[in-house]
Amino acid sequence: MLQSKLFTKTRKEAPKDEVALNAQLLIRAGYIHKEMAGVYSFLPLGLRVMNKISNIIRHEMNAIGGQEIFLTVLQDKNLWEKTDRWDDGKVDNWFKTKLKNGTEIGLGSTHEEELTALMRDYIRSWRDLPVYTYQIQTKFRNEARAKSGIMRGREFLMKDLYSFSKDEKSHAEFYEKAKQAYVNIFNRMGIGEKTYITHASGGIFSKYSHEFQTTTSAGEDIIHICEKCHIAVNAEIKGEEIACPICTNKDLKQDKAVEVGNIFNLGTRFSEALDLTYQDENGEKKVVVMGCYGIGLGRVMGTIVEVFADEAGIVWPEEVAPYRVHLVSIGNDKEIVKKYVDQLYSKLLEHNIEVLYDDRDVRPGEKFADSDLIGIPWRIVVSEKLMSEKMIEMKNRKTGEVKKMDEKEMLKCLKI
RNA sequence: CGGAGUGUGGUGUAACGGUUAACAUUCCUGUUUUGGGAACAGGCGACUCAGGGUUCGAAUCCCUGCACUCCGACCA
Numbered sequence: 001m002l003q004s005k006l007f008t009k010t011r012k013e014a015p016k017d018e019v020a021l022n023a024q025l026l027i028r029a030g031y032i033h034k035e036m037a038g039v040y041s042f043l044p045l046g047l048r049v050m051n052k053i054s055n056i057i058r059h060e061m062n063a064i065g066g067q068e069i070f071l072t073v074l075q076d077k078n079l080w081e082k083t084d085r086w087d088d089g090k091v092d093n094w095f096k097t098k099l100k101n102g103t104e105i106g107l108g109s110t111h112e113e114e115l116t117a118l119m120r121d122y123i124r125s126w127r128d129l130p131v132y133t134y135q136i137q138t139k140f141r142n143e144a145r146a147k148s149g150i151m152r153g154r155e156f157l158m159k160d161l162y163s164f165s166k167d168e169k170s171h172a173e174f175y176e177k178a179k180q181a182y183v184n185i186f187n188r189m190g191i192g193e194k195t196y197i198t199h200a201s202g203g204i205f206s207k208y209s210h211e212f213q214t215t216t217s218a219g220e221d222i223i224h225i226c227e228k229c230h231i232a233v234n235a236e237i238k239g240e241e242i243a244c245p246i247c248t249n250k251d252l253k254q255d256k257a258v259e260v261g262n263i264f265n266l267g268t269r270f271s272e273a274l275d276l277t278y279q280d281e282n283g284e285k286k287v288v289v290m291g292c293y294g295i296g297l298g299r300v301m302g303t304i305v306e307v308f309a310d311e312a313g314i315v316w317p318e319e320v321a322p323y324r325v326h327l328v329s330i331g332n333d334k335e336i337v338k339k340y341v342d343q344l345y346s347k348l349l350e351h352n353i354e355v356l357y358d359d360r361d362v363r364p365g366e367k368f369a370d371s372d373l374i375g376i377p378w379r380i381v382v383s384e385k386l387m388s389e390k391m392i393e394m395k396n397r398k399t400g401e402v403k404k405m406d407e408k409e410m411l412k413c414l415k416i
Numbered sequence: 417c418g419g420a421g422u423g424u425g426g427u428g429u430a431a432c433g434g435u436u437a438a439c440a441u442u443c444c445u446g447u448u449u450u451g452g453g454a455a456c457a458g459g460c461g462a463c464u465c466a467g468g469g470u471u472c473g474a475a476u477c478c479c480u481g482c483a484c485u486c487c488g489a490c491c492a
Contacts, residue, residue: 012441012453013428017484037484091492092417110492144417144490152491220491264492292492330451365452372452383451393451 001044001323003358006030008043010370021218022302023149025314029373031322038146038154040298045374048322050157053297054136056188056319057159060181064174066134066161071114073138075106079113083273093142095154107140112292115162116270123288126166126280130174134161136297148218151258151302161293164271166278171289175265178293182212182261189300190317191307195260196232198223199245212261212295218306219256226252258303266290308398314375315398323356325414326376330364330383341382344392344407353414372397380410 008030018024018034026032031046042050058068080086086106088094095107108114115133122128139158146154161178165171179197186195191214198211213223213232222235226244233242233252243250271277271288280286301320308315318324325348329341338359345357356376358367364383371379381393392410395402405413 009442010453011427015427016429017422019485085492093491112492141491145486145488147486333450361450363450363452363454365450365454367453368451369453381451385451 001356003356004360006044006356008045010373018149020147020149020151020302021309022151022305025305025309025373026150026302029314029375032150038143038152040150040153045322046301049301049316049320050297052320052322053189053300054157054159057136057185057295057297060185060188061132061134061159061161064132064177064181065130066132069133069135070137071108071111071118071135073108073140075108075114077104077106079117079274080106083113083270085113093144095140095142109139109141110292110294111135111160112162112266112270112290113274116274116276116290119164119288120274120276123164123276123278126278126286129164129166129278129288130170131164132161132174133164134159134293148220149302150298151218151306152220153298156299157297159295159297163291163293164276165289165291166280166286168267168289171265171291175263175291178263178291179210182263182293182295185295186212186214186260188319189304190319191260191300191304194307196223196225196230196257198232198234198257198259199237200234200262201237209262209264211259213257214260214303214307215255215257216303216306217256218303219258221257221259222254223257224252224254232257258299258306260300260303261293261295263293264291266292309375312369313373316375316377318377321375321377323354323376324378325353325355326371326374326379327355327357328367328371328379328381329357329359330367330381332359333361334384337382337384337387340387344380344382347407351411351414378414 010030011028014024014028018027026046027034029045030043031049033041033043035041077086085091093109096104097107098104119131123131136157136159138155140155143152143154146152163171163174165174183192186192195212195214198213200209200211211234213221223232224235224242225232226247226249228249229244229246231244231246233245241250242252244252268287268289271290276288277285278288304317304320305314327341327345327348329337331337332341345355348355358371375397377397379395379397386392390406391404392407393402393404394410394413
């Protein structure tokens with residue numbers, strides 16, 4: 001991508017109504033645009049990051065047998081009445097609206113009801129189980145108070161997988177697999193070290209659940225961490241003294257964290273209410289056992305920004321960065337420089353390296369400042385001086401390390 | 417949903433109740449410049465969130481609404 005063609009621009013100052021670091025940086029660098037409180041549009045750079053995140057999740061969900069689907073946002077009130085979750089007294093963050101004929105409908109904030117009902121058409125026999133379906137789509141939640149930039153919005157992208165198993169045992173096996181898949185996902189996104197499987201109360205309908213909590217000062221939750229087991233307990237759990245569930249260590253470290261994902265055992269809460277049953281090997285009628293597994297993509301993106309950003313701007317881990325290389329030319333108005341960098345740009349593209357090429361005719365200082373702010377992992381600088389030495393300069397955004405090298409070495413450095 | 421605060425060019429700020437609403441930045445034109453957000457010159461851009469009121473006179477005081485932010489509660 002030629003930066004001169006990118007319609008977004010960086011800015012020196014963040015709008016004053018934006019306090020959260022993640023939103024300040026993402027707006028300044030041109031990743032997102034705020035529409036209203038808790039509602040953000042994604043611009044080219046931001047969408048690229050979202051797509052990277054989506055693809056990591058897709059890959060890991062497919063690997064454990066997930067099948068991707070796409071459900072509807074518009075929700076049938078009747079289904080939700082059957083599970084007793086339509087009433088505002090029960091679930092208060094509904095967005096509700098009406099059809100022309102007066103029929104009340106809701107905008108989906110989660111999809112257990114719709115999907116469970118849908119599965120009645122396909123699950124009849126024990127042979128039809130298990131089924132694992134997931135989707136990545138927009139959720140609507142009428143939060144009383146949106147805050148923390150893109151980490152807690154009223155409209156946000158979420159990956160939600162639902163598992164349908166024939167019994168508790170089969171469900172428990174998948175639950176463990178899903179847990180491992182989540183570990184893989186957060187590792188690949190670069191926040192694995194700071195992300196803890198966290199024991200939490202199951203909420204209103206689950207016997208047990210696990211959250212994935214990433215430590216950051218921007219977090220809303222308090223967790224108690226056992227470093228040895230890399231596991232945590234959510235402070236919301238009350239009652240007996242908090243101890244590590246694995247080693248029973250009671251000397252836990254307290255920290256603030258963001259819930260980037262969660263997995264729930266739903267049991268038969270929804271399948272019973274909506275009559276999702278099957279016939280087992282003996283012809284007996286059984287209720288399907290369910291689980292649900294969520295990840296908020298925007299929240300993950302915001303968390304990554306919060307965790308790695310420095311004074312100069314965003315620092316993306318390689319796998320979620322909008323581009324791998326930020327190619328910065330200095331003296332682009334000089335024919336020899338431009339010709340060489342254009343050629344280098346094409347070469348990188350030929351090697352399937354995603355490149356943002358700063359071909360603008362602005363001063364070096366501005367280019368460097370923008371590059372730091374945007375946060376692409378590798379910055380490659382070419383200038384007339386470097387060209388005379390047959391060198392390019394490579395800088396690692398994360399470590400700040402700068403190295404002069406020739407083209408060959410550069411390609412090796414990018415693992416080609 | 418309780419409490420508090422704030423709304424002024426695209427962005428960030430200023431202006432005692434008193435001229436034509438100021439400054440910086442962005443943006444446009446030109447010249448010079450080119451390794452860490454350049455310099456100079458010229459220029460565009462706000463009926464001060466909306467509506468009402470007080471006053472000879474309102475960005476400024478009062479009321480209503482809307483929006484945004486923060487603290488708390490909530491968060492399947």
